[in-house]
Amino acid sequence: MRFKIGEKVGFLREVGGGIVQSYKNDQIVIVEDETGFDREFLVEDLNSIVGDQSDILSSSFDIKDVIEETVSYGKDLGDITRNKDFWEIDLHTHVLMESERGLSNGQLLSHQLLEFKRFFRKGREKGVRKLVVIHGVGEGVLKSEIRSFLNGKEGIEVYDADFRKYGKGATAIELFYR
Template sequence: MNYKIGEKVTFMSEAGYAVIQSFKDANTVIIQDETGFNRDYPISELVKIQSENYAGGGYADKDNIEYEAEIKHTIKEQRLDFDTTDKQQVWEIDLHMHEIVEDDSAYDGGAKLRKQVREFKAFYKNARKNHIRKIIAIHGVGEGILKNEIRTYLDTQEFLEYYDADYREYGKGATAVELQYK
């Protein structure tokens, strides 16, 4: 991917953002991170930020347009640990690319991640709108980038608690979110 001096970028393996200051060599740039420090960084670990609305720590939706999830989610009925009365709906979403799009060959790594994050945000907002009390996001294990992006987004939301989903059912690749309402 071609980068230019002054472009905003985010990292594939850590939270935050930076601005490209200069090119050290063909594989390394000098960036200024959000804290104002300059450091060398491998070009292969950077992703362009496509929106000026980026606030750091995650991907902004382009132009703040409401994004409608294209992905199907599963609805289960189960008795929630925190509610012993009736069974409640639990929504589950699988964020693996092959579940989101039929052919992901047109997506590079950064575009895949942005698509997955947009799908999760739309899913989350839809669950809130429908007063769902628990959702499960299946993000896989991998390098943990998608999991980190999801949890960074959840940290900006109110009235919820999240944790690793049941290991027996999902392994280490899912996050459970309990939503609370006033």
């Protein structure tokens, strides 16, 4: 695949992306990353970012707008563990998807947030008292987005899940009903 100079690209083997600056040869592309540094990448280690994804994390995101576009899980919601006292979901992309190949970081994050919102809504519908969301540590973007979504919602308490079991990579949500 040949990228155009100025084209937005995502990195397939690491977090991040950038803008194509030039070509060193047929196989190596010079990309300016998010920090402003020019870096060399093999062509096959990049993918195009189509369109403007700057609004992907907007707080106005509503699951009802995209629910028809997602695969229906029927009775199950993917890799959810339903314990007697709580539900747990692992949002790591390697758990949620068969392959991450060809997807930008923004697309991966969007998919994770969609799965979380579906999980949260289903837990509320079923009257579950506690949800545990495994988001991992990483750079904290997914955790931040989850907490931002939950911020201000009534009838819930949000805190870090049990450190002994999950480390720093999970959030617990207690739901209170009238």
